[in-house]
Amino acid sequence: MRRFTQSALAGLIISSVATPLLAANTVTFSESEKATITSHGPWPPKMTPDPSNRVSGNKSAIAFGRELFRSRFLSASRRHSCVTCHKPNRAYTDGLARSTGVSMVDRNTISLANLRLNRWYGWDGGSDNLWAQSIRPILDPREMNATPALIAKRLRNDAPFSRGYQAIFKSSPSVDDAGQIIVNLGKALAAYQETIVTPRTAFDEFRDALAKSDEQETSQYPVAARRGLKIFIGKGKCGLCHLGPNFTNGEFDDAGIPYFKASGGIDKGRFGGIQKLKKSPHTLLGRFNDNPRRASGIATRHVTRSHQSWGQFRVPSLRNVINTAPYMHDGSLPTLTDVVRHYSNLNEERLHLDGRGLLRRLDLTDPEIVDLVAFLETL
Amino acid sequence: MQFQPFLLACALLSFASAQASAGSDCNSRQNGQQIEKGPYRLAFQTEPSNITVGKFFDLAISVCTTDRSPLPDGLKIDAIMPMHGHGMNYRPSVKRSAPGKFQATGLMMHMAGSWVLRFDVRQGDKATRLQTKITLK
Known part of the structure; x- marks a missing residue:
């Protein structure tokens, strides 16, 4: 009797414990x-080529963009590349709270994956397309600190890069002005980055x-x-x-x-991003958009800045x-x-x-x- | 004397035709939604036909009056999420294509949940707000 009672009690205890465990394991x-x-x-998802970038999806442009991405050619000091902050073995980030190029910036490096799905680029959405966003760090004094004139001069004097440029864009860097050259390089960089898709x-x-x-x-x-x-x-x-x-x-x-x-002041976030966007010559509403209908510029055309930004x-x-x-x-x-x-x-x-x-x-x-x-x- | 009734009939016919022209669309329930407030009846259709979270859409709007009030000369459109206290991140543009007819582009609802779509119908200095709830999943 005693044994049975003990057994029954043990059964009750197991039952009362097992029921919530079972519930927890059944979602x-x-x-x-x-x-x-x-x-x-x-x-x-299906990712289609970017209509604003005539070399989006172009194999030669992807290879050229990949080479540019890893090269120090685009930084003024030749000490930095895109890989400095976007390390392929770290999911295209750098693992740091805030990134350092020429000097430390105010924001964390965003991973470069699935970018074709974005409407806006950067933490503040200061760019409405990937080629413009690719130009931004090249020209930022805290990151690669270059200028369009410097990059154009360097490209004209670099035979392998110059040949690559000419083969893809069907025009010579000696003919194109510096503004066009930096945009084209941004488009090659974008073509490469679009291929980075998470598994x-x-x-x-x-x-x-x-x-x-x-x-x-x-x-x-x-x-x-x-x-x-x-x-x-x-x-x-x-x-x-x-x-x-x-x-x-x-x-x-x-x-x-x-x-x-951390450097002082306030990060305006989206408010500042829209300010930058409205001033930029590199938006989907501008002349560098390769889609003459500018159809993909609808967000830029209608975006509005408010105190909530x-x-x-x-x-x-x-x-x-x-x-x-x-x-x-x-x-x-x-x-x-x-x-x-x-x-x-x-x-x-x-x-x-x-x-x-x-x-x-x-x-x-x-x-x-x-x-x-x-x-x-x-x- | 016979001429005057003829002119009056023509004028009435013309007025009725104008009202019916705007009214025929804003009375249609085949597609889209209809809202009424004050002297206004407003019907709108979205393009594409279903609103998707995070996707831009357009609106085709017809406004008519249920009495002899004049048709509106302006229209503003906005949408808000009352539960979250915010609106859209985009300002739509509205063009009048014909008396009582408007085309709006650049609308985008960026979150699932309850939205209120607002139409501010303007006639002269007076604005009348018509609104409807939209729930996005």
Whole structure:
């Protein structure tokens, strides 16, 4: 009797422990949630050539752009290249909070992947196309510190690069003016960078299996990641900004990160980005756009600057996010756990007007934070 | 004397034709949505037909009046997310293509959720706001 009672009690205890464990290991999704999850794919999406860049997708231009990207030819001192900050073995970032070329800049290096999907480039969206964004660091005194005249002179005197240029752009650097040359080099750099696409991930396998209702395949996806995904599309409301196959709406928001620069002053974020855009000769509305209809310039034509643009920064893609630490526009958060904790403990008082309506403290538990990070690591 | 009724009939026919021209589109429920406020009935269609988060779309708008008020001479369009306290990041441009007809380009809703699409119809110095809710998933 005593033995039986003990056995029954043990059974009850096992049963009461096992039930929540079983529940924790079984993550199910409603039809609405499944629709949201499948909207994050398929991956990779079809990426078409950039109509504003006549050498986009051109194999010779891609090879030439790749060579330029790795060469120190484009920096005034010949000590820096694009690879200085965008290291291929570090997901095209440098792992630093803030990057250093000629001197330290105010922002974190953004990874260069899946760029053909962007509407805006840079943390502030100061460029509306990839070739203009590729020119920017070449001319920035803190980064490569060159000028169009210097690069043109150097190109005219460099036989291999000069031949490469002429073969792709069908005109000689000795004929083209410096302004045209720097744009063409930007277009070759863009053609190369467009080829950098992140591979399929565990999430993509799960997403496709879910779309096919393949339970055996979906069961391969880690349970913690599934719980994290549930938070991502539910309680966390992360999908409001991080949507679609590239996990971004491509727009700008105030994420509650201070916008005081380490070098002093305030980083205007999107407000400053629109100012730069409106002054730039290298936009999709300008003469360097190779598409005569300027159809891709609709965002630039209609973008508007408001007080809400202050302190807003581009919503980054979450693809490959595990490999692009540190995070946020100023690189102030070293790990993904720090990022999730930031949103969980958000200081709502600090938010700008726009952010106050959008962001709320998530108040996640420690296990929820672990799960959300586990999900992000699968992207 | 016979001439006068003829002229009046012509004038009435012409007026009715103008009203019907604008009204025929703004009464149509085949495509798009219809909103009414004050003397105005406004119908709009989106191009493409479905609004997608983060994608630009255009609007074709017809406005007519339900009484003898004159047709509007101007129209402003905006959209806001009341729950989030922000609007669009883009300012649409609106062109009048014919009396009571407008074409808007450059609209983009960058987040899923509840939006309010606002039409400020202007006639002279007076503006009337017509609005409708749009939920994006």
